[in-house]
Amino acid sequence: MSFDVAQVRAEFPILQRTVNGHPLIYLDSGASAQKPRSVIDCIARYYREQHANIHRGVHHLSQQATQAYEDAREKIRCFINARHAHEVLFTKGTTDGINLVAAAFGRKFLGAGDQIIISTMEHHSNIVPWQMICEQTGAMLKIIPINQRGELLMDDYESMLGERTKLIAVAHVSNSLGTINPVTEIIKLAHQRGIPVLLDGAQTVPHMRVDVQALDVDFFAFSGHKLFGPTGVGILYGKQALLNDMPPYQGGGDMIERVTFEKTTYNTLPHKFEAGTPNIVGGIGLGAAVDFVSQYDEREIVAHEQDILEYATQKLTDIDGVKIVGTAANKASVISFLLDGAHPFDVGTILDQQGIAVRTGHHCTQPLMDFYGIPGTARASFALYNNRADVDALVAGVRRAAAMLL
Numbered sequence: 001m002s003f004d005v006a007q008v009r010a011e012f013p014i015l016q017r018t019v020n021g022h023p024l025i026y027l028d029s030g031a032s033a034q035k036p037r038s039v040i041d042c043i044a045r046y047y048r049e050q051h052a053n054i055h056r057g058v059h060h061l062s063q064q065a066t067q068a069y070e071d072a073r074e075k076i077r078c079f080i081n082a083r084h085a086h087e088v089l090f091t092k093g094t095t096d097g098i099n100l101v102a103a104a105f106g107r108k109f110l111g112a113g114d115q116i117i118i119s120t121m122e123h124h125s126n127i128v129p130w131q132m133i134c135e136q137t138g139a140m141l142k143i144i145p146i147n148q149r150g151e152l153l154m155d156d157y158e159s160m161l162g163e164r165t166k167l168i169a170v171a172h173v174s175n176s177l178g179t180i181n182p183v184t185e186i187i188k189l190a191h192q193r194g195i196p197v198l199l200d201g202a203q204t205v206p207h208m209r210v211d212v213q214a215l216d217v218d219f220f221a222f223s224g225h226k227l228f229g230p231t232g233v234g235i236l237y238g239k240q241a242l243l244n245d246m247p248p249y250q251g252g253g254d255m256i257e258r259v260t261f262e263k264t265t266y267n268t269l270p271h272k273f274e275a276g277t278p279n280i281v282g283g284i285g286l287g288a289a290v291d292f293v294s295q296y297d298e299r300e301i302v303a304h305e306q307d308i309l310e311y312a313t314q315k316l317t318d319i320d321g322v323k324i325v326g327t328a329a330n331k332a333s334v335i336s337f338l339l340d341g342a343h344p345f346d347v348g349t350i351l352d353q354q355g356i357a358v359r360t361g362h363h364c365t366q367p368l369m370d371f372y373g374i375p376g377t378a379r380a381s382f383a384l385y386n387n388r389a390d391v392d393a394l395v396a397g398v399r400r401a402a403a404m405l406l
C-alpha cells in the first residue's frame with residue numbers, strides 16, 4: 001500500500017482526541033508508540049473469541065490460540081528475516097531480552113577478567129543487566145566513547161577489542177540522541193575476532209526494517225509497544241547455535257522436556273527460554289502490529305520520517321535559545337533539545353498545556369547526560385503518523401515556552 005500520512009493517521013483512533021482542550025500532538029513515540037485500529041481490534045477479538053492457554057490443550061480453543069501465537073512468531077520471523085522461527089523468542093520487551101542474554105550467556109561464557117563492551121549512549125536496560133552479571137562473574141564493562149555530536153568513536157572501539165572481549169552490546173539507534181550507529185561495521189570488526197554482538201533494537205524497528213541475517217547480528221532485542229503493538233511483549237532474536245549453547249534463563253512450565261526430583265531436562269528452542277504462560281494476546285497483537293507496518297514500503301516510511309526530522313531540526317534551530325543535543329550525521333527521527341536557561345521539565349509542562357506530548361528528563365540514559373553535563377533534555381520523537389503540522393505545533397509551543405520562561 002502506498003504511504004499516505006493522512007490515511008495512516010486515520011488508523012490511529014487516539015490521534016482524534018484532545019488533551020487540555022487542544023488536539024493531541026503526540027511526539028513521544030520513542031517512549032511508546034500509539035496503536036492502530038487493527039491491533040486494538042485484534043486484541044479485543046482474541047479475548048472475545050479465542051482465548052485459552054497455549055501449548056498444552058487438546059481442546060479446540062487451546063489449539064486455535066496456539067496456532068495464532070505461533071503464526072505471530074512466524075510473521076515476526078519473516079519481518080526480521082530470521083532463518084528459523086525458533087530463533088525468535090517472545091519476551092516481555094527489550095529489557096527482558098537483554099536480561100535474558102546477560103543471565104544465560106553470562107552464566108555460561110563469562111569469568112573473572114572477561115570484558116563486555118557497551119557504549120556511552122546506552123539505555124539503562126543495556127547497562128544495568130551487564131553490571132549485574134559482571135558483579136556475579138568478575139567480568140568488567142568497557143565503554144565506547146562518543147564525540148559531542150553523539151557518534152561512536154570507532155577507532156577507540158576497534159582498539160578495545162581484545163582476547164578477553166566476550167560480547168559487544170550496543171544500541172542500534174539511540175533513544176536520546178537519535179544516532180543510528182554503524183552496526184554493520186561494529187559487527188564486522190567483532191566477528192573478525194570471533195566476538196558475538198547484541199543489538200538493542202528498541203528504537204530501530206519503529207523506523208526501519210532489519211534483516212538479522214544480512215546484518216549477521218547474534219542477538220537482536222526489541223519491544224512490541226514501540227512498534228505500534230501491545231505493552232508487555234517483545235522479541236529476542238538469537239542465532240540458533242548460541243541459544244542452544246546457553247542455559248535456560250527461567251525455570252517453569254513449557255521450558256522442560258521431563259521433570260523428576262532428581263533431574264530435569266529442557267525443552268528445545270524456543271520453549272527452553274519461554275517458561276510459564278506467556279503474554280499470549282501480546283504476542284498475537286504484536287503479529288498484528290507487524291502486519292500493520294509491513295503493508296507500507298519501508299523506503300516511503302524512512303523518507304517521510306527523514307522529511308519530518310529535517311523540517312523539525314531546521315524549525316527548532318531557528319528559535320533563539322534552542323540547542324539540539326545529538327547532531328549525528330546519521331539520525332532517526334528523534335530530537336532532544338534544550339531551551340537555554342529553562343528546565344526541560346518546565347518546557348514539557350508548557351507544551352503539555354497545549355496538548356503536545358514530549359518526553360522530558362534523562363530518558364534512562366544518565367551516563368549519557370553526564371557526558372553532556374546536563375540533567376536531561378526535552379525530546380520529541382516522531383513516528384510514521386506524525387506530519388509537518390505536528391512539527392509546526394511543536395515549534396509554536398516551544399516559542400511560547402521560550403516567551404514564558406526566558
Ligand SMILES: Cc1ncc(COP(=O)(O)O)c(C=O)c1O
Nearest residue numbers: 093094095123125175200202223
Ligand atoms: C534504546 C532503548 N533500549 C531499551 C529500552 C527499554 O525498552 P522496554 O522498556 O520496552 O523494555 C528502551 C525504551 O525506551 C530504549 O529506547
